[in-house]
Amino acid sequence: MDLSILSALNEERLSRRATILVTDTSSGQQRLVLKGSDYANDPLAEELSRRFRSGKSGMIEGPDGASLFLTVSVPPPRLVIIGAVHISQALVPMAEATGFDVTVIDPRTAFATEDRFPDGTLRAEWPEDVLKEHPLDSYTAVAAVTHDPKIDDIPLISALNADCFYVGALGSRKTHGKRLERFRAEGVSDAQIARIDAPIGLDIGASSPAEIAVSILAGIIMALRKEPEPAAGAA
Amino acid sequence: MADDRLDILTISERWTREGRKVALATVIETWGSAPRPVGSHLVIDAEGRFEGSVSGGCVEGAVVSEAIDVIGTGKPVTLEFGVADETAWRVGLSCGGRIRVYVEPVTANAA
Structure with missing residues (x-):
């Protein structure tokens, strides 16, 4: 060469x-x-x-x-985490060790502090503002974990539209059901909705925030590395 | 990139710019259970120093010695390793797979 x-x-x-x-x-x-x-x-x-x-x-x-x-x-995979919560604190170092470029976005300044995220991954802004600057692409995974529709909904819909290779959303089946109602009202198709990994993460019985982070990361790696299968992540 | 120190193409470029004679080995085909996927790299210099892996340790020794020849001749070669070829190659893949490895010189023309 x-x-x-x-x-x-x-x-x-x-x-x-x-x-x-x-x-x-x-x-x-x-x-x-x-x-x-x-x-x-x-x-x-x-x-x-x-x-x-x-x-x-x-x-x-x-x-x-x-x-x-x-x-x-192709570019190294990127992970955008919406929500500077406890799970995210565990997920950031794990995802970085696995080779992801990680960004955490949360406009709530109580959560988004340098103390909790000292590694320079944090953006204490609204997701729509950050994403305008750094658009999502098909080499990016998005995990929304705030539980707050005001924060999660817009980046989730953007992730589906940008064909992100993984789109996951935290929340119970009931919460997710309400989310789907809102998304349908916004004109999101059923095929797109089916791509959302919810409840988020692989079903490994995770209970602590760190364990949930493992299950989310495992789901992301599966979406990245395995050919799409109808059973993958389907509820 | 997650870690430049472990990125083989970055290392290949750096070694070449440092004036070392360098060859790059790439896994181009695998059959059966192969330890490293297609596209995996190993970089080797004329002294036999190397970084990366094409098999997770099974055949690196043989690739390194072939690579030193490639650096000498300046001509790329394709090597094949596997259980079926154990008579031709003293080394094989214990996992039963078969791999082909392309070894090419890195040439610094007008650097």
Whole structure:
């Protein structure tokens, strides 16, 4: 690999931009395709587009029969937690250890203090304001844990619209039922509603805030790594 | 990135800029139960120092020695490891899987 290609690849990765490095494994020839570029006329366009979605690297046969390896690089997953609550305090270090870029958003200054979140992940603002600045994308997971519809609803609907790979909402079945009524009234489709992980997290019998954080993180990792299955997270 | 110290492509770039001769190994195909997924990297320098993993320890030794050859010739090679090839390779994957690893030199032309 030429250093100039390696360096361009690293720069794109650092800026959270997806790329695919195409390597001819016989000749060693390489080229870098940026997701943001216009690759519609590329002979591999269809394959490239599929790989940008799946994020999976792999061998393919080129149009001329060449053996090509696609090194697919998509941004490290991001986790946006709505609510600076006790569960979030446990979830932040766990999610960071697993490789997520984490942001905690909570406009309630009683909860959102540097003391409780000393690691620079915290934004003590309304979610809609933060998300305007840092829009959600399909490489982002959103977990809403405030219990307060005034805070949770808007980022949850934004997450569904942005096709976030995981959307979870804390609350009992009853709370979630009321939430769904509000979402339907807002015009959210049933297919979108079905994507919400609620009650939040994998059913591992979690009881303490830290255990609930484990179950939420496990649900997020499952959504990230496993092919979608109808049973996943379905209530 | 979660941790730059463990990011193999970042390390490859840094080592090359430091003037080291470097090869990059990438898992390009796996069959059966393979310890590291497709796309996993190992970076190796001419002295045999390395970071990362392509198999979680089973075949790294063989990849490192091949990589030193690749640094010498400047030509990429594709290696295959697995139970079926134990006669061809002294090392294999104890988990019963099979992997192919692409090893390429990193070249600093106009750096």
